[in-house]
Amino acid sequence: xRRYAAIVRNMFLESLNFRxxxxxxxxxxxxxxxxxxxxxxxxxxxxGGTLHGLGFLQAFAYVAVSGCIFTMIxxxxxxxxxxxxxxxxxxxxxxxxxxxxxxxxxESLGIFLTRLVFTGVPFLLLIIFAFGVPVAAGIxxxxxxxxxxxxxxxxxxxxxxxxxxxFSFESVLxxxxxxxxxxxxxxxAVIPLAFFPEALRPVLMVxxxxxxxxxPVNLLLGEKSIPESVxxxxxxxxxxxxxxxxxxxxHRKILGKLxxxxx
Amino acid sequence: xxxxxxxxxxxxxxxxxxxxxxGLSGAFKDLFSRNYRTVKAVDGVSFSVDRGEIxxxxxxxGAGKSTTIKLLTGVLxxxxxxxxxxxxxxxxxxxxxxxNIGVVLGQRSQLWWNLPVIExxxxxxxxxxxxxxxxxxxxxxxxxxxDLKRHYHTPVRKLSLGQKSICDIAAxxxxxxxxxxxxxxxxxxxxxxxKNVRKIIRTLNRELGTTIIITTHDTGDIGNLCPRLILIxxxxxxxxxxxxxxxxxxxxxxxxHLDMSDMGEDERGALEGRLAGCFPCRExxxxxxxxxxxxxxxxxxxxxxxxxxxxxCLKTCRVKDVKIEDISLEEVIIKSYEGALA
Ligand SMILES: Nc1ncnc2c1ncn2[C@@H]1O[C@H](COP(=O)(O)OP(=O)(O)OP(=O)(O)O)[C@@H](O)[C@H]1O
Ligand SMILES: [Mg+2]
Numbered sequence: 001x002r003r004y005a006a007i008v009r010n011m012f013l014e015s016l017n018f019r020x021x022x023x024x025x026x027x028x029x030x031x032x033x034x035x036x037x038x039x040x041x042x043x044x045x046x047x048g049g050t051l052h053g054l055g056f057l058q059a060f061a062y063v064a065v066s067g068c069i070f071t072m073i074x075x076x077x078x079x080x081x082x083x084x085x086x087x088x089x090x091x092x093x094x095x096x097x098x099x100x101x102x103x104x105x106x107e108s109l110g111i112f113l114t115r116l117v118f119t120g121v122p123f124l125l126l127i128i129f130a131f132g133v134p135v136a137a138g139i140x141x142x143x144x145x146x147x148x149x150x151x152x153x154x155x156x157x158x159x160x161x162x163x164x165x166x167f168s169f170e171s172v173l174x175x176x177x178x179x180x181x182x183x184x185x186x187x188x189a190v191i192p193l194a195f196f197p198e199a200l201r202p203v204l205m206v207x208x209x210x211x212x213x214x215x216p217v218n219l220l221l222g223e224k225s226i227p228e229s230v231x232x233x234x235x236x237x238x239x240x241x242x243x244x245x246x247x248x249x250x251h252r253k254i255l256g257k258l259x260x261x262x263x
Numbered sequence: 264x265x266x267x268x269x270x271x272x273x274x275x276x277x278x279x280x281x282x283x284x285x286g287l288s289g290a291f292k293d294l295f296s297r298n299y300r301t302v303k304a305v306d307g308v309s310f311s312v313d314r315g316e317i318x319x320x321x322x323x324x325g326a327g328k329s330t331t332i333k334l335l336t337g338v339l340x341x342x343x344x345x346x347x348x349x350x351x352x353x354x355x356x357x358x359x360x361x362x363n364i365g366v367v368l369g370q371r372s373q374l375w376w377n378l379p380v381i382e383x384x385x386x387x388x389x390x391x392x393x394x395x396x397x398x399x400x401x402x403x404x405x406x407x408x409x410d411l412k413r414h415y416h417t418p419v420r421k422l423s424l425g426q427k428s429i430c431d432i433a434a435x436x437x438x439x440x441x442x443x444x445x446x447x448x449x450x451x452x453x454x455x456x457x458k459n460v461r462k463i464i465r466t467l468n469r470e471l472g473t474t475i476i477i478t479t480h481d482t483g484d485i486g487n488l489c490p491r492l493i494l495i496x497x498x499x500x501x502x503x504x505x506x507x508x509x510x511x512x513x514x515x516x517x518x519x520h521l522d523m524s525d526m527g528e529d530e531r532g533a534l535e536g537r538l539a540g541c542f543p544c545r546e547x548x549x550x551x552x553x554x555x556x557x558x559x560x561x562x563x564x565x566x567x568x569x570x571x572x573x574x575x576c577l578k579t580c581r582v583k584d585v586k587i588e589d590i591s592l593e594e595v596i597i598k599s600y601e602g603a604l605a
Contacts, residue, residue: 002389003389003390003392005389006385006386006389006390007386007390009386010375010378010382010383010386013378013382014375014376014377014378017377017378088371089371091333091336091338091366091368091371092368092371092373094336094337094338094357094361095336095338095361095366095373096361096390097358097359097360097361097362097390097391098358098390099358256340258338258339259278259339260333260338260339
């Protein structure tokens with residue numbers, strides 16, 4: 001474990017070097033939060049307070065917190081992986097006496113942690129204190145933290161699978177953007193699930209994507225009872241197990257197929 | 264312990280490469296029917312390496328050297344044949360196996376790009392679970408050879424190519440590997456850094472008994488480091504034996520490049536016959552047109568003095584410029600097929 005921890009540490013240190021990236025990410029988030037605020041205020045104008053059972057602050061909170069989660073769990077792992085396969089840099093990871101899937105995971109974890117500390121937490125504070133989103137200071141915070149980490153694990157494994165399949169396509173970036181757009185939409189991160197047509201909602205609830213955004217946001221806002229919250233976490237854990245297994249299968253399959261370019 | 268550390272038998276790796284058709288209509292056709300071509304990068308090579316040996320792998324571009332290294336380091340799965348290294352089957356046992364080897368690639372760095380050099384060393388120490396004493400000893404060994412300490416706190420991206428190469432070699436042996444594979448470690452380095460790299464490799468081999476496999480295009484690396492070499496061409500072994508025998512067979516060969524662009528093509532064409540007439544020898548002087556007016560002569564100094572041939576050419580032809588070089592690897596391979604090393 002210490003071996004992988006050392007990689008997390010270095011990846012954390014290394015991503016601290018991209019200060020300009022952070023500044024732009026923070027600015028981007030800031031713009032996003034303001035846009036969401038004014039957009040949803042316009043949507044709610046003249047609505048008499050609630051739409052589809054959600055108040056304005058709730059709807060805004062869903063979208064703003066989801067955006068914030070996206071910037072944390074979106075570590076470009078699929079891009080890094082596809083690029084390192086197509087450029088052949090993947091050999092450098094294969095030379096280490098480590099598991100490729102786990103190594104990629106902990107590298108991604110290092111980036112996730114930097115994002116959490118330097119953009120995630122400040123933005124959550126901003127949303128809560130500047131915009132007045134009601135978040136209780138109780139067990140919901142612990143549920144949220146666990147759930148956020150779970151979301152990262154699901155997201156990483158999807159990225160891993162996309163990354164190892166994407167390198168054979170000419171457009172890794174295109175595939176990545178489509179994947180992000182689909183996940184954000186179907187998970188209720190762009191438009192709260194409550195706003196989706198009645199018929200569609202049960203379908204979305206059995207898809208894995210809601211577990212990545214809807215679950216942590218719900219747990220943060222603390223609208224569910226403790227047993228309900230625990231159940232949501234368990235469902236999320238179930239999705240992690242499924243995606244971890246799929247990631248392992250792809251990992252096994254790809255190792256024999258790698259041709260490792262260059263040299 | 265087995266004396267042989269590497270045993271490869273019929274080691275083969277083929278690649279299936281998509282032949283892309285040209286242009287837009289070609290790309291469209293590619294969507295529906297694809298043409299594959301098989302590249303025999305490594306094609307049935309067998310050899311063995313003794314513990315503590317320094318072995319040089321040479322060959323022209325695309326010969327299959329890097330692919331051989333990738334098969335030996337467990338990165339690629341062989342298409343056929345097999346290899347064992349230090350009791351492991353590299354590809355199947357990769358995770359356990361690579362703990363025991365070090366790999367240096369001239370074109371890629373395993374160091375963390377934005378972090379000070381020492382941070383990379385520290386993480387490698389954790390990854391390979393290197394005991395403190397071994398880690399300290401190896402760093403000291405390195406510091407005695409080349410002053411590495413002054414780079415410890417420099418971010419890798421700020422190192423020069425030469426400094427980075429030295430650090431990469433240091434990184435590859437921190438864990439006391441039984442073997443180190445170096446794929447073109449001296450590529451792009453100047454003479455003095457090359458010398459340092461060779462000194463380091465020689466010392467590691469002598470002090471720690473590390474087996475070294477090195478690929479290179481620099482005959483200086485081979486001459487200075489490797490008592491034995493393997494010459495590869497088109498995925499097969501052309502020569503495997505002592506460097507001394509190789510040098511004896513080819514050391515007296517020279518290539519003479521002459522700029523004869525002022526002469527007509529037929530005039531240049533007559534040169535080969537005329538040389539054969541003037542300098543009768545067992546192996547006739549080969550003459551090759553380079554297409555840009557330059558002509559390349561290859562001759563064996565044991566049979567015919569270079570200066571006589573040069574004088575003859577200067578007297579009988581209009582020569583604008585002259586360059587003299589050792590025999591090229593391409594010529595060596597042609598001559599090997601003709602039986603020069605038999
Ligand atoms: N991943 C790959 N996919 C397809 N073909 C490959 C791949 N890797 C190598 N080849 C082909 O295999 C052959 C041998 O390549 P290799 O890299 O082993 O040569 P090399 O001896 O290292 O050459 P160089 O001196 O230029 O580095 C070449 O024809 C190359 O095009
Ligand atoms: Mg090569």
